[in-house]
Amino acid sequence: MGPLTRTVELFYDVLSPYSWLGFEILCRYQNIWNINLQLRPSLITGIMKDSGNKPPGLLPRKGLYMANDLKLLRHHLQIPIHFPKDFLSVMLEKGSLSAMRFLTAVNLEHPEMLEKASRELWMRVWSRVSVGLWESSGRTLDDFLTFPRHVFRVMILPPPGGSTVLPVTPLSPHRLPAVFSSSQNEDITEPQSILAAAEKAGMPAEQAQGLLEKIATPKVKNQLKETTEAACRYGAFGLPITVAHVDGQTHMLFGSDRMELLAHLLGNQVQWLTPVIPALW
Amino acid sequence: MGPLTRTVELFYDVLSPYSWLGFEILCRYQNIWNINLQLRPSLITGIMKDSGNKPPGLLPRKGLYMANDLKLLRHHLQIPIHFPKDFLSVMLEKGSLSAMRFLTAVNLEHPEMLEKASRELWMRVWSRVSVGLWESSGRTLDDFLTFPRHVFRVMILPPPGGSTVLPVTPLSPHRLPAVFSSSQNEDITEPQSILAAAEKAGMPAEQAQGLLEKIATPKVKNQLKETTEAACRYGAFGLPITVAHVDGQTHMLFGSDRMELLAHLLGEKWMGPVPPAVNARL
Helix, strand or coil: CCCCCEEEEEEECCCCHHHHHHHHHHHHHCCCCCEEEEEEECCHHHHHHHHCCCCHHHCHHHHHHHHHHHHHHHHHHCCCCCCCCCHHHHHHHHCCHHHHHHHHHHHHHCHHHHHHHHHHHHHHHHCCCCCCCCCCCCCCHHHHHCCCHHHHHHHCCCCCCCCCCCCCCCCCCCCCCCCCCCCCCCCCCCHHHHHHHHHHCCCCHHHHHHHHHHHHCHHHHHHHHHHHHHHHHCCCCCCCEEEEEECCEEEEEECCCCHHHHHHHHCCCCCCCCCCCHHHC | CCCCCEEEEEEECCCCHHHHHHHHHHHHHCCCCCEEEEEEECCHHHHHHHHCCCCHHHCHHHHHHHHHHHHHHHHHHCCCCCCCCCHHHHHHHHCCHHHHHHHHHHHHHCHHHHHHHHHHHHHHHHCCCCCCCCCCCCCCHHHHHCCCHHHHHHHCCCCCCCCCCCCCCCCCCCCCCCCCCCCCCCCCCCHHHHHHHHHHCCCCHHHHHHHHHCCCCHHHHHHHHHHHHHHHHCCCCCCCEEEEEECCEEEEEECCCCHHHHHHHHCCCCCCCCCHHHHHCC
16 A cells, blocks of 8 residues: 555745745645645734734844844745845735635636646745846846845836836746746735736736726635634744644644655655755756 | 864753753764854843743633644654643742752863753653563653553552562663653652652762752852853743854854754754764664
8 A cells, every 4th residue: 555645734924935945845846846836825913913923023133133034035936035124014014815816716726727826926025126127137046136126226218119128037946946037026015916927927918907897805814814714723923834634633834944844754754855955957 | 175164052941841852862962063162051031021022821822832842853853851830830939940950060060960960850841751669661761651640649658578660671772862861750840859860870879969959159159140041141031942153154053953953054964953973872
């Protein structure tokens, strides 16, 4: 009798940087480990409220630490995450309600698109990359990530006679997985931004528009609410949480740094091969 | 030219469970990686105060999570950590001032004893293990860890004609590193408890007593204060913090779960939290 396929749920919000990190690691392992990865779009603000917790970035030293931590993890995990200077504004004022409702709608109607759509939304919040019109900004994504925003605002002007953006110089594949593409710094509360992310994920424009129209329906609102409540019942006080169902037991693991422990819980037939699986290169 | 030895500082407090976990992993790797591990006894309450942070266990869901997390990590990391039911009382009311001053004194006068003395103090707070007089409590440390405290209070009575505690049944070596031994549930604010930990660490009784007498001296008090302030300057808002000095850069890593990242920064190989070289010695 072969090994059973175990269900692993990932509850996440695109507003949460560590959710992106956990998401990418699990996406890498879903085809190597015998797991059924279930993505669960949730609302981190709802979890904070329900648990009485507060965003860690509100404590100055934690905010400083997160900025450095993400910078180191960017290289270690090979995920182009960039801590925006106005992250408190992004986190607290703008929120992610529309985006997470959109992903909820995607999950209800086109679940096969959920992984890519989620990734593109994270790229919009957490990967400030733009390409200048008449100036190549570098050979690797790292060069892009260091450009200050005001430079890009100046640079992105329509040239005389046309307004197409120059294609991105192909990035050295050994620096990043091919799944990442550049995206512009856009506010994910704006419908246009959500549509752009969906289209970049490969969704036809009409399909994306149709799903966007559904985000205010009771069905979608309630589903997001239920998923968020499910996370709370598992004991969440933040995101991401990974819930592993193994041998009749349920284990809730918080954060993006419990994946090696997850491998241990899944047992002898799985192996932890570092957060960047060598076979992918 | 061979690889340079890099300095890695670990700031910790015996009141902090994750400090113990980070400590054991780094102790395992200090003879595998080309690092100079510098242990820095600190005061977590001072760091909390300075940063404006609060102990995570004060939030009910975080406390529940920690209890489960430590239970899973006990097995994954092979460290006999047990979350005491009265941890809030342990953490908030009793504190660790005397214990950390004692370790500061150890570091000043007998730094070669610091690792073992720290371990024994952690065992007292975070590893509630006792051995009954007339009943073998099991073959593995896991069996010990599930005994409720009141059972042991009943069991530890002097038998007629003597009052020695039976020796611990040897534990299956593949379950735990040989460095761990059982210890009784004792309050580390009590001088007797600190002395017992020191002696269990292999320190002669007079030496331990001498260091205990120094914990109220300005030299020791100031050293602990300075070490705690150094952690704050590195940006600490809790413990443990691991500070790696690599190629002219300084990296502060918080928690016991950044050791694989530390390996990446050092250019060293990560072989999991229980690297093979440890097992080879058993």
